[in-house]
Amino acid sequence: MGEIPHLKALVQRHESAGFSVLGVNTDSDLAKAKARCAESGIGWANLYDGKTKEICNAWGVSGFPTAFLIDRQGVIRKTFLGIDPKELDAAVEALMNEK
Amino acid sequence: MKILMVLMLSASVVPLAAQDPAPPAPTVQPATLMRPTALRPAGGAAVEDKADATEAQLLLRALSRAQRELFARSDAARKKGEPFNEIEADPTPRYRPLFRALADQGDVDALLWCTAHTTPVRPERAGEADDHQATRAAFRKDLAALLDKAQGRHLAAAARTALGHAGETISHEEADRFCEAAIAKDSSSAGGILSSMAGRAMDEPGDAARAKATALYERALGVESDPAAKQRITGRLFALNHLREGMKAPELSGTDFDGKSVKLADYQGRVTFLEFWGFW
Numbered sequence: 001m002g003e004i005p006h007l008k009a010l011v012q013r014h015e016s017a018g019f020s021v022l023g024v025n026t027d028s029d030l031a032k033a034k035a036r037c038a039e040s041g042i043g044w045a046n047l048y049d050g051k052t053k054e055i056c057n058a059w060g061v062s063g064f065p066t067a068f069l070i071d072r073q074g075v076i077r078k079t080f081l082g083i084d085p086k087e088l089d090a091a092v093e094a095l096m097n098e099k
Numbered sequence: 100m101k102i103l104m105v106l107m108l109s110a111s112v113v114p115l116a117a118q119d120p121a122p123p124a125p126t127v128q129p130a131t132l133m134r135p136t137a138l139r140p141a142g143g144a145a146v147e148d149k150a151d152a153t154e155a156q157l158l159l160r161a162l163s164r165a166q167r168e169l170f171a172r173s174d175a176a177r178k179k180g181e182p183f184n185e186i187e188a189d190p191t192p193r194y195r196p197l198f199r200a201l202a203d204q205g206d207v208d209a210l211l212w213c214t215a216h217t218t219p220v221r222p223e224r225a226g227e228a229d230d231h232q233a234t235r236a237a238f239r240k241d242l243a244a245l246l247d248k249a250q251g252r253h254l255a256a257a258a259r260t261a262l263g264h265a266g267e268t269i270s271h272e273e274a275d276r277f278c279e280a281a282i283a284k285d286s287s288s289a290g291g292i293l294s295s296m297a298g299r300a301m302d303e304p305g306d307a308a309r310a311k312a313t314a315l316y317e318r319a320l321g322v323e324s325d326p327a328a329k330q331r332i333t334g335r336l337f338a339l340n341h342l343r344e345g346m347k348a349p350e351l352s353g354t355d356f357d358g359k360s361v362k363l364a365d366y367q368g369r370v371t372f373l374e375f376w377g378f379w
Contacts, residue, residue, distance in 0.1 A: 001378050010372070018369045022361070024353075026377040034356035036378050045361050047353040049375075055353060056375060057330050060338030067374040070348050074367055077344060080374075088372075095370045 003065060003083045004040055010089070011044065014096055018072065026050050026064065071095050155201045155208040158194060165190040191216070202241060207249045214241045214260045219267040238268050246280055254281045255288040255295070262299040274299070290323030294332055301339070313339055348373070 007021050023046035027033035030048055037046065049055040056062070067080040069091050078091045152160070169188050176183035195216070201209035217238050220231045245257040258278045265274035278296050282289045297315035300308050316336045323329050341349050351363035351373070363373065 001376060003374075003376075007372070007374070014370070019372075020366055020369045021372045021374065022363065022366060024373070024375045025356075026375065027379055030356055033378060037356070045355055047351070047361050048356050049353065050377070055351065057334045058337060059342060059351075059375070060331075060334035060336070061375045062331075065374055065376040067372060067376075068342065068348065070363075070366070070371045070373060072368050072370060074348050074364075076342065076346050076348050079342065079344060083374075092370065092372070 003085070004042065006083075006085050006088070008041060008043075010092055014092060017096055019092065019096060020044060023047070024049050024055055024061075026053065026056060069095065071098065153206065153208065155198070155206045155212070158197055158201070159208065159212065162190060162194050202244070205244060205248055207245065207253050210241050210245050210248070211253060211256055211260070214238060214245070214257065217264070217268065219264050221267060222270075235268055238264065239273075242269075242277055246277065246284065250285045251287060254285050255291045257281065258288070258292045259295050262295055265299060286322065290319045290325070290328055290332075293319035293322065294328070294335075297335070309339060 011019065011021055013019075021044040023042070023044060025033050025037075025046040025048055027036075027050045030050060033046075033048070033050060047055060063081050065080070065083055067083060068076050069078040069080070069088075071077050072095075077095060080088070166189075169185065169190065172188070173183045173185050195213075198209045198212045198216075202213045217234060220234050223235070242257065242261055245254070249257055258281045261269065261274045261277040265271045269277075275296065278292050282292055293315050297312040297319065300312040300315060302308075313336065316332050316339070319332050320329060320336075323332060337349075348363060353361060355361050363371070
């Protein structure tokens with residue numbers, strides 16, 4: 001969750017050029033998670049997976065955060081286990097500059 | 100020093116050093132201190148409740164208490180802004196010879212403790228330091244004893260420890276041989292051991308490693324009976340084969356906090372950062 005401010009900055013910077021964040025939230029209490037997202041100013045959509053962990057199990061996700069950077073054609077270009085802000089910035093930058 | 104002696108007395112364990120001279124403790128020391136979650140006995144059972152605890156289990160309990168107390172002192176010192184050296188205050192070194200002696204008598208908990216508390220040593224080469232050779236020899240001997248005496252969850256724990264040292268204290272081949280021997284001995288742990296082997300294989304890069312991991316996960320699926328474990332393995336196989344860089348992201352859909360449908364496909368045409376996360 002420490003990456004939230006960084007993601008917000010990325011969205012602010014690149015959203016108009018076609019960048020989005022899509023979260024898969026794994027908190028066990030849906031109401032609390034929804035409230036905290038609002039408090040944290042998270043404007044992007046979140047799939048809720050906290051109850052059954054169905055999505056996490058299906059995608060073999062066991063470490064958090066796990067993330068996938070996907071290009072405009074829907075191809076996975078980079079996988080993350082833990083997020084290095086500099087790496088993420090550079091990767092997003094590169095993809096935004098692609099045709 | 101004083102604290103240790105009080106604990107030793109209350110644990111009603113006769114220090115073995117008083118009866119037989121303990122073999123020399125290895126000179127390698129753990130580089131970092133592991134917090135209590137790492138100290139649970141291999142069986143996972145609450146040792147506190149067992150009336151007929153073995154000597155090794157009593158030792159584990161005493162060491163666990165000593166370390167909890169150390170962490171409490173460390174936290175208190177930090178709150179006061181006082182310095183506290185956790186490594187220096189660690190009671191583990193004083194327990195090593197005691198676990199070593201019990202391991203030499205074939206106690207499985209003690210054998211597991213000794214192997215789990217071996218600092219990995221780098222690969223063998225000519226002219227290597229004596230204590231590395233001794234560490235390596237002791238580790239191999241303990242693994243052999245575990246293969247002989249351990250079963251079920253203990254055997255699976257031994258396999259995980261062996262895999263943790265693969266490519267260092269022991270070779271990858273030795274670790275794999277140990278795991279295969281463990282599976283042959285006790286098929287009930289096969290699923291877990293095969294999954295651990297697959298996980299270890301994935302620590303290495305490249306296609307060969309991935310092929311090895313896939314084959315191991317598939318073997319695990321074939322022998323695993325627990326549905327939750329099967330689900331986890333299936334998920335890892337999916338990730339291995341479909342969630343790699345350069346591959347088209349699979350379909351993903353679900354509902355948001357309000358129950359509204361959300362699909363990854365809706366994001367086609369946008370650069371998307373898909374993140375699995377939580378506030379917890």
